[in-house]
Amino acid sequence: MRTALVIGTGLIGTSAALALTQRGVTVHLVDHDPEQARTAAALGAGTDEVPDGRVDLAIIAAPPAHVATVLADAMRRDAARGYIDVASVKGGPRRELEHLGLDLSSYIGTHPMSGREKSGPLAASGDLFEGRPWVLTPTRDTDTEVLNLALELVSHCRAVPVVMDADAHDRAVALVSHMPHLVSNMVAARLQHAEEAAVRLCGQGIRDVTRIAASDPGMWIDILSANPGPVADLLADVSTDLDETVRALRALQSSDEAKRQEGSAGIEDVLRRGNAGQVRVPGKHGSAPRVYEVVAVLIDDQPGQLARIFADAGMAGVNIEDVRIEHATGQQAGLVQLMVEPKSVPVLSAALRERGWALRQ
Numbered sequence: 001m002r003t004a005l006v007i008g009t010g011l012i013g014t015s016a017a018l019a020l021t022q023r024g025v026t027v028h029l030v031d032h033d034p035e036q037a038r039t040a041a042a043l044g045a046g047t048d049e050v051p052d053g054r055v056d057l058a059i060i061a062a063p064p065a066h067v068a069t070v071l072a073d074a075m076r077r078d079a080a081r082g083y084i085d086v087a088s089v090k091g092g093p094r095r096e097l098e099h100l101g102l103d104l105s106s107y108i109g110t111h112p113m114s115g116r117e118k119s120g121p122l123a124a125s126g127d128l129f130e131g132r133p134w135v136l137t138p139t140r141d142t143d144t145e146v147l148n149l150a151l152e153l154v155s156h157c158r159a160v161p162v163v164m165d166a167d168a169h170d171r172a173v174a175l176v177s178h179m180p181h182l183v184s185n186m187v188a189a190r191l192q193h194a195e196e197a198a199v200r201l202c203g204q205g206i207r208d209v210t211r212i213a214a215s216d217p218g219m220w221i222d223i224l225s226a227n228p229g230p231v232a233d234l235l236a237d238v239s240t241d242l243d244e245t246v247r248a249l250r251a252l253q254s255s256d257e258a259k260r261q262e263g264s265a266g267i268e269d270v271l272r273r274g275n276a277g278q279v280r281v282p283g284k285h286g287s288a289p290r291v292y293e294v295v296a297v298l299i300d301d302q303p304g305q306l307a308r309i310f311a312d313a314g315m316a317g318v319n320i321e322d323v324r325i326e327h328a329t330g331q332q333a334g335l336v337q338l339m340v341e342p343k344s345v346p347v348l349s350a351a352l353r354e355r356g357w358a359l360r361q
């Protein structure tokens with residue numbers, strides 16, 4: 001692929017454009033808000049000048065509700081040899097395109113399984129998709145040349161291609177993305193009118209659970225409107241669990257010992273089923289989760305501290321697999337949890353202590 005056109009230069013469009021530009025592809029950037037395309041160009045994602053002919057691949061990275069019209073318009077202009085979109089839902093947009101009577105042999109619906117709770121080009125990064133699954137939904141009618149262009153894009157973004165049927169994709173993302181998104185918002189909504197004294201106690205657990213509740217509601221109304229059935233089915237299952245958990249907790253308030261035992265068994269059941277589901281969540285590169293151990297370091301909230309820790313770990317020859325930072329509320333201090341292979345724990349701990357870091361259990 002030598003040339004590409006990104007239509008919709010927000011988080012996802014600009015991230016893909018940055019990755020392609022870094023691999024030497026000439027990328028043209030277009031957005032219905034020209035300021036967004038200019039910003040993406042200023043970030044080094046490509047040029048906001050109109051291409052002077054057909055590009056190899058057009059990437060439609062607009063919100064789901066706009067995909068069909070944007071794609072139809074690009075096809076009418078004969079803008080590219082191949083077309084993909086990156087919307088979070090695949091079945092509905094495909095049916096909308098079929099309804100428009102377009103020749104879809106040059107189009108593949110795709111979905112990179114990576115993103116953020118922030119929107120716009122300023123939140124973009126060229127490595128956003130690295131190691132993440134990127135779903136492709138070709139059909140029997142898809143041109144091989146177009147499938148190859150899409151695979152080239154996925155490879156340039158260092159993502160992992162996964163081929164799926166569009167409706168199977170929508171059922172899968174209802175489970176791993178859309179239903180959890182709503183549950184995150186419902187948990188976060190409890191904080192809206194909560195007392196300040198309670199909110200100040202927020203720790204890492206609630207930060208993890210509510211991070212995605214900061215996402216743009218407009219985009220998510222679009223996503224959920226295109227996948228309502230599978231998400232409603234899953235939320236109904238969650239609702240059954242909620243009812244049973246409330247019943248178990250009420251039983252735990254009883255003065256009757258037998259009832260309390262019943263309540264305790266109910267709570268244990270939901271917690272154990274949660275454990276069993278959690279171990280199935282893949283690790284950072286989509287593989288089975290690895291067991292890492294934590295080396296916890298206390299730091300002052302000063303610029304450059306993290307970089308120094310990473311440099312010190314690097315000098316000790318230890319690979320940091322993952323990192324978490326817990327900020328102590330109201331204090332200029334934080335706890336950095338470095339996840340490493342179990343065999344690296346003594347090496348890293350000794351090296352950090354030697355360099356003056358305060359380690360915690």
Ligand SMILES: NC(=O)C1=CN([C@@H]2O[C@H](COP(=O)(O)OP(=O)(O)OC[C@H]3O[C@@H](n4cnc5c(N)ncnc54)[C@H](O)[C@@H]3O)[C@@H](O)[C@H]2O)C=CC1
Nearest residue numbers: 008010011012031032061062063064087088115116119120
């Ligand atoms: N946010 C995320 O984490 C992920 C989003 N997606 C999908 O990627 C697509 C883009 O999402 P984001 O980049 O997050 O949104 P964003 O809000 O950061 O960017 C969307 C961009 O599309 C532009 N746009 C809207 N209508 C347009 C039109 N008719 N023509 C041209 N440009 C138009 C907007 O001005 C904006 O710059 C969506 O379809 C979304 O479902 C896929 C994976 C992850």
Ligand SMILES: O=C(O)C(=O)Cc1ccc(O)cc1
Nearest residue numbers: 088113114115116117177212
């Ligand atoms: O921020 C996160 O962790 C996300 O999960 C973002 C996300 C949002 C929408 C998608 O279609 C895919 C990924």
